[in-house]
Amino acid sequence: MTKKIGIIIGSTRPNRISMSIATWLQTAMDQSDLQIDLIDLADIQLPFLDEVAQPSDGHYELAHTKAWSQLIQSYDGFVLLFPQYNWGYPAPLKNALDYLYTEWRGKPVSLVSYGGHGGFQAALGMQLVVRGLKMQLMSTNLQLTLKKTDLTENEQFIDAQQALAPYQFYAQQLGAEFVHRLAD
Amino acid sequence: MTKKIGIIIGSTRPNRISMSIATWLQTAMDQSDLQIDLIDLADIQLPFLDEVAQPSDGHYELAHTKAWSQLIQSYDGFVLLFPQYNWGYPAPLKNALDYLYTEWRGKPVSLVSYGGHGGFQAALGMQLVVRGLKMQLMSTNLQLTLKKTDLTENEQFIDAQQALAPYQFYAQQLGAEFVHRLAD
Incomplete structure (x- = not known):
């Protein structure tokens, strides 16, 4: 049975490079029986966490929380794709994680960071955060080192395929690990 | 000369408890020659980071970034006051930090977390983040353990003074450390 993996794009900056990385990763991870979708937080447009009750209570009042919960429930595993800002993760990604609680629990997750x-x-x-959420941290996690010479003055890839080629093998491994972990 | 310390309130959740902690801390840290202000991110209402250029470039285009930069430049040191969500820091605080860069550099900062x-x-x-920003991490940092019995069903303090009394000494020490570090 096909399993659904969501690549959550954790940066919403206007000049983000993450869409290029996400589409590369989606292809590089491809395996039969795996459906890999991009989940773009810039499209989902969650405001800063504004529910009154704690998410762990599971009482959601707001339409955007309920829609986000439904979407996340429909996935079997996740890749969190995020840039490093000031030795930390970006706010939109942490915000999106903090909206929910039981929806994340027990699901495999891989961290693909870049900088x-x-x-x-x-x-x-x-x-620490994915452990706090009781997710299953994958064995395969990617740290993508981007060189200045890979990017234009406007901070976009000159050639994404070429820049990311050193990570192709590991992305394939990641797809295979999802298939293995999610086998019925 | 009076030095200005900003207590940055890192949670904007509707049901946050942080205003009670901030006002307690403001009084408990009080020292002569120290002006201690509350900086409430719920009032400042920064959107998710939406500048095109990287903050480290120092080219700010948007009015909210320029206003935030002016405000932060006017302070000599900071307390970051924040709850723990899912073993991590809250998104609004990280977002506010990520908007700026040189404004933070070299300034003393204390972390007051609670949970x-x-x-x-x-x-x-x-x-990690304050080291990434090249801030001076203070020797005095507070971790406030809140007991369920200190809070009402609606998650507010029954008696904030009593609940926070065990940390009074450390808050005084923190005020004294700011005076010492910022001495002309």
């Missing part, structure tokens, strides 16, 4: 040094510190902080 | 276990993991993640 000048691969986003090591942001990944470290996010490892 | 059922004092917010240990959130403080750990935030320690």
